[in-house]
Amino acid sequence: MKWGKKQTKNETNERPEVLEGVEKIESDAAAEIEYELHEWAGETRLVLDQLLILNEVPHVWQGATLVVREEDEKATDQLIEEAESTSMPTLEVDAETIEYETAGWSDSEQASFSSLLIRLGIPYEFNDDGGLVVQASDEEAIETALDAFQVVNDERPELDGLDANSLLTEVFVSCDRLRRDYRDDTGVGEILRLTPVLVEHRPPFGIEANQWDEIGKRAIDLVELLSEGSGNEEEIKFQASGLAEILRSMI
Known part of the structure; x- marks a missing residue:
């Protein structure tokens, strides 16, 4: 796959010179490296862009031309080889x-x-709204990948x-007590104590x-139903029963 690289510096020369196959052009701007990637497919440029972001290499795109700082040239060369x-x-x-x-994900x-999807060989694209679009046939693989990524x-x-x-x-146990008696003191106290522990830890191995x-x-x-006093007996028992049924198959 062909690509060209140009170097621009804040030094001026009367005429451009060629160094190791790299064309050196004149500029008053800070030292930069330009990579001409017009012959690359858009998908390959996207892969390179993602690699640059992952490796925290500052860069800008001018059409199909990639511009990086001179100090990042070596790292960029390696990432270009990886993208190719x-x-x-x-x-x-x-x-x-x-x-x-x-859409709420960071860059x-x-x-x-x-x-991750590229390594798994799963085709995808992000639409203009930031949504991830995949083939329906890959739904199960995507769900597994999302779970792994979240963990x-x-x-x-x-x-x-x-x-x-x-x-x-x-x-x-606390939910089972509450579904029987929504005012059970032990059940109320335990669910109030245990919930912060539950939500403040990430899932252990084996649980999605x-x-x-x-x-x-x-x-x-x-x-919230118990603390705010907004829930009636039916609501509290319904919520406790639903959670108990989910947990029953896991313990």
Whole structure:
């Protein structure tokens, strides 16, 4: 795959010179390196852009021309080689697609997940609204990738297996008490104590991130009903029963 590289410096020369196959052009701007990538496919330039973001290399695009600082030339050369060797799968034209809402993701998170999908060989694209578009046939693989990505990027401390199992068992017991008697003092006290522990830790190995977060959300909803006094007997018992049923299959 062909590409050209130009070097611009704040030094001036009467005529351009060629150094190691790199054309040196005159400029009054700070030292920069320009990479002419017009012959690259758009998908390959996207891969390179994601690699630059992941490696925190400052850069700008001027059309298909990449501009970086001179001090980042070596790192950029290495990333260009990596991008060239990466085959990025593309969505099939007539394939049924589904969209995931990722508009709230940072550039770094988007680039990291894109890199993961490329390694997995899963075709995708981000639309103008920031949504992740994939083929419906890859839904299961995407769900697995999202779970893994969320766990890796979850900065909360992790519970080990035994502590997690003990915690979920205690939450189940408190919910079971509340579904029988919504005013049970022990049940109320335990769910108030356990919920912060649950939501302040990331899922342990073996439990999907979405499932763990759903348990935490339901526990918070139950705590709010109990704390604010806004929930009646039916609402509290319904919420406690729903959470207990989820936990029953996990402990």
